[in-house]
Amino acid sequence: MSENNKLLDEYRKLENRIWNTYKSRINTSERLKSKADYIDFISVYYSALLVVISILNLLLKSSIIEISSIVLSIMVTIFILYMNGQNLREKYIKMKKNYIDLSGLYYSVNGYISSLGSGFDNEELLEKFSKHITEYNELLDQVQNHSVYDFQKYKKQENIRNKGIAISDIKYVLNNLYVIFLKSFIFMIPTVITVYSLIELMKILNK
Numbered sequence: 237m238s239e240n241n242k243l244l245d246e247y248r249k250l251e252n253r254i255w256n257t258y259k260s261r262i263n264t265s266e267r268l269k270s271k272a273d274y275i276d277f278i279s280v281y282y283s284a285l286l287v288v289i290s291i292l293n294l295l296l297k298s299s300i301i302e303i304s305s306i307v308l309s310i311m312v313t314i315f316i317l318y319m320n321g322q323n324l325r326e327k328y329i330k331m332k333k334n335y336i337d338l339s340g341l342y343y344s345v346n347g348y349i350s351s352l353g354s355g356f357d358n359e360e361l362l363e364k365f366s367k368h369i370t371e372y373n374e375l376l377d378q379v380q381n382h383s384v385y386d387f388q389k390y391k392k393q394e395n396i397r398n399k400g401i402a403i404s405d406i407k408y409v410l411n412n413l414y415v416i417f418l419k420s421f422i423f424m425i426p427t428v429i430t431v432y433s434l435i436e437l438m439k440i441l442n443k
Contacts, residue, residue: 243358244349247365251345254372256390258338261379263386263393265331272324278422279319282312285430292433301433308429315422327380334379341371385411 289305345368352361388408 243361243365244352247345247349247361247368250365250369250372251342251349254338254342254345256387257372257376257382258335258342259390259394260382260387261331261335261338263389264382265328265335267386268324268328268331272328274419275319275322275324279312279316281423282308282315282426285426286312289430289433292437296437300436304429304433308426311426330379334375337375337378338372341368341375344368 286305286308289301289308293301293305348364348368385408388405392408
């Protein structure tokens with residue numbers, strides 16, 4: 237293989253890497269937005285349940301409901317402080333801008349490669365390749381890298397299959413299960429506390 241063809245082959249590999257990164261970071265951006273939206277919902281939900289329990293406590297002066305109110309208050313405070321420190325919405329915005337820039341870079345590279353004829357100039361090709369790989373590396377450094385999960389999700393979306401069952405496939409499934417469990421757990425704890433408080437209320441009213 238000639239030097240020109242080797243360089244062109246490296247250029248095509250760069251094009252493929254840019255595309256993979258672009259698609260993976262779309263998934264990262266969507267995941268961050270979904271997580272931020274869920275946190276906003278849970279924060280409102282926790283606060284609403286806390287108001288309900290606080291009102292019950294004021295009306296009934298029950299020690300059990302008072303304890304439930306204190307527990308839920310602590311949970312809400314810790315949860316909101318921790319999640320606010322994650323800056324998920326800001327990370328989502330930065331990641332979205334990053335994948336849009338990657339999209340522009342990909343089509344720039346793709347357009348240049350497509351425009352090359354059989355007698356392309358090696359010096360020009362090297363210059364363009366150096367320019368594009370520098371831009372790519374700069375975009376990589378702008379935000380925290382996407383996770384293996386986001387890349388695996390992209391592969392699933394594109395029907396890119398591994399040979400056999402890869403460890404990454406197992407991790408992908410386990411991660412999905414973990415997310416479902418965690419969201420359910422976060423949702424259920426204050427719900428159980430509130431339901432328990434309402435049951436105690438019914439017991440008091442039926443005496």
